[in-house]
Amino acid sequence: MASCCWPSGCAPATCAIEARLYSAAMSRLFRDVDGGPRCPHGSVVCIGAFDGLHVGHRALVRHAVARARALGLPAVALSFEPLPREFFAPGDPPPRLLSPRAKVEGLLSLGIDQVGLLRFNSAMAALTPEAFVIEVLVRHLSVREVWVGPDFRFGKRRGGDLALLQSMGLALQAEGQGFAAGAIEPVLLDGERVSSTLIRAALQAGDFKAAARMLGRPYAISGRVVPGERLGRTLGYPTANVRLGGKVPPLTGIHATRVHGVAGQPLPAVSSLGTRPTVDGSEPLLEAHLFDFDGDLYGRRIEVEFVARLRDEEKFEDLPALVAQMHRDAIQARAILSQDSTRAPA
Ligand SMILES: Cc1cc2nc3c(=O)[nH]c(=O)nc-3n(C[C@H](O)[C@H](O)[C@H](O)COP(=O)(O)O)c2cc1C
Numbered sequence: 580m581a582s583c584c585w586p587s588g589c590a591p592a593t594c595a596i597e598a599r600l601y602s603a604a605m606s607r608l609f610r611d612v613d614g615g616p617r618c619p620h621g622s623v624v625c626i627g628a629f630d631g632l633h634v635g636h637r638a639l640v641r642h643a644v645a646r647a648r649a650l651g652l653p654a655v656a657l658s659f660e661p662l663p664r665e666f667f668a669p670g671d672p673p674p675r676l677l678s679p680r681a682k683v684e685g686l687l688s689l690g691i692d693q694v695g696l697l698r699f700n701s702a703m704a705a706l707t708p709e710a711f712v713i714e715v716l717v718r719h720l721s722v723r724e725v726w727v728g729p730d731f732r733f734g735k736r737r738g739g740d741l742a743l744l745q746s747m748g749l750a751l752q753a754e755g756q757g758f759a760a761g762a763i764e765p766v767l768l769d770g771e772r773v774s775s776t777l778i779r780a781a782l783q784a785g786d787f788k789a790a791a792r793m794l795g796r797p798y799a800i801s802g803r804v805v806p807g808e809r810l811g812r813t814l815g816y817p818t819a820n821v822r823l824g825g826k827v828p829p830l831t832g833i834h835a836t837r838v839h840g841v842a843g844q845p846l847p848a849v850s851s852l853g854t855r856p857t858v859d860g861s862e863p864l865l866e867a868h869l870f871d872f873d874g875d876l877y878g879r880r881i882e883v884e885f886v887a888r889l890r891d892e893e894k895f896e897d898l899p900a901l902v903a904q905m906h907r908d909a910i911q912a913r914a915i916l917s918q919d920s921t922r923a924p925a
């Protein structure tokens with residue numbers, strides 16, 4: 580139910596992220612709070628970085644969606660792009676689990692009606708918690724309920740918390756702008772609180788089963804296939820290349836993978852995620868060589884699901900040494916994938 584929200588808030592191609600997201604998210608994405616109220620008749624809002632959209636994030640989002648349905652109001656998810664941690668450490672950005680596009684698509688698939696991917700810039704960083712509540716939650720979204728995760732902090736120097744949301748919601752009742760605020764319980768797995776940090780550690784360790792349990796789905800990277808050096812085909816290993824859009828991946832190395840989006844069923848592949856030191860590469864790139872496949876993938880959106888880690892990326896002395904190792908990787912990946920046919924439910 581997105582009916583009460585202004586559909587004109589997101590024009591295509593006003594920035595790179597909108598342009599990429601527009602076809603998927605249409606008018607259900609907004610990047611700032613200019614231009615009048617988006618939800619003049621009220622909304623239920625959840626807020627978070629949502630990197631990974633793991634089972635804890637999903638519990639929060641599903642709760643907000645259920646509350647919105649019960650109240651007959653649109654469900655709005657608020658997040659930031661870049662993430663605050665990326666804004667504050669531009670030279671050393673933390674690894675990302677999800678691209679902005681995957682985050683928006685994931686939120687919409689959970690039933691969210693409107694996604695606010697607010698630009699985190701110096702103005703946003705300087706906004707006091709009180710101003711954030713008034714400008715974003717009250718004026719723009721006419722919030723009736725706001726839901727956050729455990730230990731949620733927001734606003735300048737992370738000065739705002741659940742208690743502040745609750746007291747402001749109460750104080751604003753006199754002006755007819757009151758709202759309720761609550762936090763969900765932390766989601767635990769094996770007694771540990773699920774977090775993006777734990778998931779990154781599992782991925783770096785090659786523990787894809789643990790990562791999938793925490794994510795609620797297998798770890799995957801999706802993107803459009805772009806042309807590369809056209810060297811792969813001459814080596815006998817053509818690879819579908821996916822760029823990471825400047826985001827730092829949470830893992831590198833050579834992996835057994837399954838590629839979705841090419842055929843009706845996922846196709847087995849061996850994939851490399853790294854900078855390709857042997858051919859003097861520098862930009863991190865995901866490359867998937869699909870087994871027993873011959874076709875043109877340029878321009879296609881694929882999703883590469885990680886199944887097992889094979890090894891670190893290496894700098895080889897020459898191309899024959901690299902190809903010999905790719906051959907061993909391919910044999911190992913085929914063997915692993917032929918034994919592992921599971922894909923956890925999304
Ligand atoms: C299974 C596999 C393993 C790879 N391992 C390495 C590696 O250890 N070091 C490296 O520099 N590049 C590695 N690569 C990347 C290759 O250098 C790259 O695929 C090749 O240069 C072709 O690039 P192109 O797709 O731009 O034509 C690997 C690629 C694959 C598919």
Ligand SMILES: Nc1ncnc2c1ncn2[C@@H]1O[C@H](COP(=O)(O)OP(=O)(O)O)[C@@H](O)[C@H]1O
Pocket residue numbers: 804805806807808809810811812813816817818819820867868869870871872873874875876877
């Ligand atoms: N088995 C395969 N796995 C991956 N890509 C393949 C395969 N067969 C053909 N292709 C096509 O070849 C392209 C990769 O060839 P490659 O020589 O590595 O060029 P590039 O450097 O442009 O990636 C892919 O983008 C896809 O269109």
